[in-house]
Amino acid sequence: RADGDVVVFAAASLKNALDAVDAAWKAESGKSATASYAASSALAKQIEEGAPADVFISADLDWMKYLADKKLIKDGSDVKLLGNRIVLVAPKDSAAKADIAANFDLAALLGDGRLAMGDVKAVPAGKYGKAALEKLGVWSSVEGKIAQAENVRAALKLVSTGEAPLGIVYQTDATAEPGVKVVGVFPEDSHPPIVYPVGVTADSKSADAAAYVKYLQSAKAKELFEAQGFTMLAPVVSN
Amino acid sequence: MLDLTPDEWNAVRLSIKVGLWAMAASLPFGIAIALLLARGKFWGKSLLNGVVHLPLILPPVVTGYLLLLSFGRRGPIGSFLDEYFGIVFSFRWTGAALACAVMGFPLMVRAIRLSIEAVDRRLEAAAGTLGASPLWVFLTVTLPLILPGIVAGMILSFAKAMGEFGATITFVSNIPGETQTLPSAIYTFTQVPGGDAGAMRLTLISIAISMAALVVSEMFARRIGQRLDIG
């Protein structure tokens, strides 16, 4: 890692997209970014402990707010960058069909199987999923049948291996995983908006951090993010 | 401080149960493999040794996936066991115990193996001349002499089970009352802003349980040690 690189602390689920964006940025500007991918929680606490991060991209608003509240994010630097959708998936050989709407019969679809999703308290995708199911009025009927995974990828694995007949994961994961098929998409208004915010840390001394964050909102970046299934929430800015 | 939620109480109980089962169920295999590695001379011994160490070498998540792939509902071993023996691991506490047992296995085997290698084989020969068949020699001489290693292996396995969550949560997920062990519960807390206090509380409970187990094991080991003391 060359000194002078922009150090980006990013939620692990962004790796594919962000690696592509970083490569493009390097090609265009000649500057490099170094990304450290881990759970948002770990990254936030590391920044709190003085980690040499310039930019933080969280998988949810909570951890960004956690840092912002401690004045560890440069005022006004945070942007709601990306959005995502949560979907209901089943193993690819499954015959399950669902029309996700209020009070749809998820319990019947599960049978005696379990619904795999991220931890409903800890993992963003789990939190969104639980909110959606509550909003749709089916939570109470499946509450006892949840298999909470450490992260959304693990939930996806539980479905792709056939361990669980259904799971709730991000669209970005579902489209890229050949072992599952999307059974239904949760209505966007059934859960709080899924947001990946980005911000520059208060301790950042990098002159390029702001430029990097700006590049994340460029047309090229938008193209790369959307190729991975994210939606771009921030308006495109031009350099 | 001890006003735990019912789910947390469940996690405590489950952790102890999973830890004890993981420890107990892996013990015979641990002893057998340790014996093989310490004494055996066979083709593929290095391979076996490597396989035993795998759970240590692989990131727990990977071990969890591998367990899922082989012992899961559709995995070759999982479906076989389900069909012929009715043993199901997926999303059951038994799966958590399996994951913990696997994760602690290399530690247990190493401890027992070290003890086996330290046994004075002349004592076994002496038992043989007194009419004890190899099995009896093992039961009456080798086993008592390697008790320190067995105790160490058991405590390592139990302690590991108290701390293991990567493979467990990946394999059997995190179902309160069924597969949510203490470390899974702690993990959940660490992932939420402001969850530190809760994590701390459960961590202290986990430490308390393990310390109790440690103290008991040390007392036991001291007893054995005194008996074997070579004044």
Place this chain on the structure above:
Amino acid sequence: MLDLTPDEWNAVRLSIKVGLWAMAASLPFGIAIALLLARGKFWGKSLLNGVVHLPLILPPVVTGYLLLLSFGRRGPIGSFLDEYFGIVFSFRWTGAALACAVMGFPLMVRAIRLSIEAVDRRLEAAAGTLGASPLWVFLTVTLPLILPGIVAGMILSFAKAMGEFGATITFVSNIPGETQTLPSAIYTFTQVPGGDAGAMRLTLISIAISMAALVVSEMFARRIGQRLDIG
């Protein structure tokens, strides 16, 4: 299959470096603590024993946080070491080594301790009568006799370092070229769609390195064993 990206090569090199350092740096402490626990009689021995086992008992994430809080730039120990010795752990490879050393420590101590407890103390007494001071007795008699335990402890520590990522990633994050070890890189792969192939590739490399280490250690141990063989 071996066409790794530069970052991945870095991870391989870093993992080996971190593993070796973790193993080597914790060895003297491991031997000292094992001696204390095996031989010492002092108030607070149970406590020490418990503390040594903590990294095993605690979920790695918790260990990572505790390291971050104490050895981080702003932590009490971290800032002290930085100020007076210029040793910085936070977000450096040294921190990764520290995390791995800590995680492997209970395993190393147990192995060495088991060996120490198996030493025939009458041999040490014999060395004493020949004029060897306690330190010399330790260096010329005890140490050679516990080599099997030391080798086992070292290999456990190294293997653990090859698989450890929970505490590492939590303590020093996952910065390519600085703190991204093989298991962290593997973890990252498992977090994104289509990462399985990459994870598999790195996993195989990790296994290969560990197996090489295992084979070397076994050969070494066999040598020692032959020397100590009680015919």
Place this chain on the structure above:
Amino acid sequence: MTLSVAVHHRLGALDLETSFESAGHLTALFGPSGSGKTSLINIIAGLIRPDAGRIVIGDRTLVDTANRRFVPAYRRRVGFVFQDARLFPHLTVRSNLRYGRWFTPQGERYAEFDRVVEMLGIGHLLGRRPALLSGGEKQRVAIGRALLASPRLLLMDEPLASLDDARKAEIMPYLERLRDETRIPIVYVSHSIAEVARLATDVVVMAEGKVAASGPTTEIMQRLDLLPPEEVGEGGAVLDMKVLRHDEGFGMTVLGAAAGEMRVPRVALPEGAVVRVRVRARDVMIATERPQGLSALNILPSRIVDIGKVNGAQVDLRLDCHGDMLVSRITRQSLETLQLTVGRDVFAVIKTVAFDRANLSPGAPLVLTS
């Protein structure tokens, strides 16, 4: 029971190439340190698998490499007293002693616990762990452990080396009884001629892995050349004599053989019993006329049949006492002064006190090598 051993085994620098047959009840292995005695009994016990060879005891073939036969140690029912005691450190003395019993069929248990414990004087140690025993105590427990397994073949590797003589004196009669009454064959490694002469029916002398000589004790003991220089004084004739009568007044026993009558300290055997008497060569004096006013009580007329090689100041004479052979060691000076020649009739003079318990033992019915 005949013990027949013919084995070849390579041990580092030593080539063990041993072949002997012994029809005796107690076969002594005798030889310098490192000559392969322990290795040989390890092979007999089944702890070492010989490179080649055959071991047969009675009608049981224990090893026959030509026919790929190898009875494992635990099926041989040997009682092995190791040179190092090798007690089980995790068991009390009592459990150590009882260990072999578990594996002995009920009907074949001939050793009585209390009797053995009493003989070995280890009653007060039963509750202890071996680690706290003294060297001699360990060795005694080891002997007890081997005996209490009621073995069908007893292998003893210098079992009495670390014991004081008082203790030896209590154990030896037991071994004699074992030898004579239970007829358990015993292979006994020892450095002590006194032990060998007293206990052994047959002797195998080893040197550098080979058998230097073997045969009945009476024969081997007369071959002073086989004995190590330090032990020749202990060598001499071994006579089997009959108890003629007891002289209770003086606490003596009169023994008889072809050689004549001999007075020895009181022997606790009935009249008619056979006693084995070791007459050390150095205890036999020569007189040309019947001595008067001398405290030595045994004066046997005999004839010089052989004058041995001169050895420093000393020379050994073989005497024929009416058919029984005696050996006498005297100085060259006496040989010359007394003008002793082959064929001359002389008196063999032996003090009664020369016979201590170590030289008298209930006579082993000597069995000739078949």
Place this chain on the structure above:
Amino acid sequence: MTLSVAVHHRLGALDLETSFESAGHLTALFGPSGSGKTSLINIIAGLIRPDAGRIVIGDRTLVDTANRRFVPAYRRRVGFVFQDARLFPHLTVRSNLRYGRWFTPQGERYAEFDRVVEMLGIGHLLGRRPALLSGGEKQRVAIGRALLASPRLLLMDEPLASLDDARKAEIMPYLERLRDETRIPIVYVSHSIAEVARLATDVVVMAEGKVAASGPTTEIMQRLDLLPPEEVGEGGAVLDMKVLRHDEGFGMTVLGAAAGEMRVPRVALPEGAVVRVRVRARDVMIATERPQGLSALNILPSRIVDIGKVNGAQVDLRLDCHGDMLVSRITRQSLETLQLTVGRDVFAVIKTVAFDRANLSPGAPLVLTS
């Protein structure tokens, strides 16, 4: 150098309560198995810290519990030959032997490697690991290891028990030289009266943790009551005699003392040298008239000064030979037949061949207990 030991120590059931002083150069500890001999030398070595007591050697106080003094084992410069060999299993024989050298100051190294190795006959074993040695080989290496540390105090716990007599005969002269030339005090545990009589200047007889008797060897050896019943035959007088002349023709040496002249097999010492002669009680016959035509060469006029307690068939007489004391063991029958009474003048008759090498040793200049 005076060795003074007065310790109290509780060992399980045994109460070790030992107190003795020895100004001798080689102090033998003698006593039955379990009497506390090993424990006592462990205390002298510093391996056991006594509950109470004082140990002083020369002007060095090793232990003084009253003054809280305790010199740790490694500062005592003792050479300890353990009852079990205790070789370092991870070192070759050579490294085992050299171990103590490292810790011996250059100027204080008196033991020569080659000399010791040759004496012990372990030259061919130097490259081996202890695990592959025979019992006697181990013990010899252990002796070598202790000697090569050039200790200032040598503690030997039954060092020769597992050795054959030929080997013993090579080691004993070395120990004698050590005792007499280097003046290294030696404490020597043994069950063998022959060894004790030959080597020891002083004897401490132990029984159940207590000192039953202690004193110069010459005194203790005459007290046949102290000896275990099996060993009384070995007891007797110990005389220090001067080499008068050699009789090369017959390979003999003539020794002189107050008692008169004695002919013994050739001794490799110059005229005028002092030789310690052990005269076993059972080797001394009594004659009321000077015997004629007898192969026994040594006939000493003497007077009966004491008739001991009757012991079975036997009785011990003390004889005064012009000031030197002899002990004779004869039968009660002879006592009566020859009408022996205190005060009667008789002849003590001793065969020359009764003196083998074990009974003759370069005389230790006896030092009286200060």
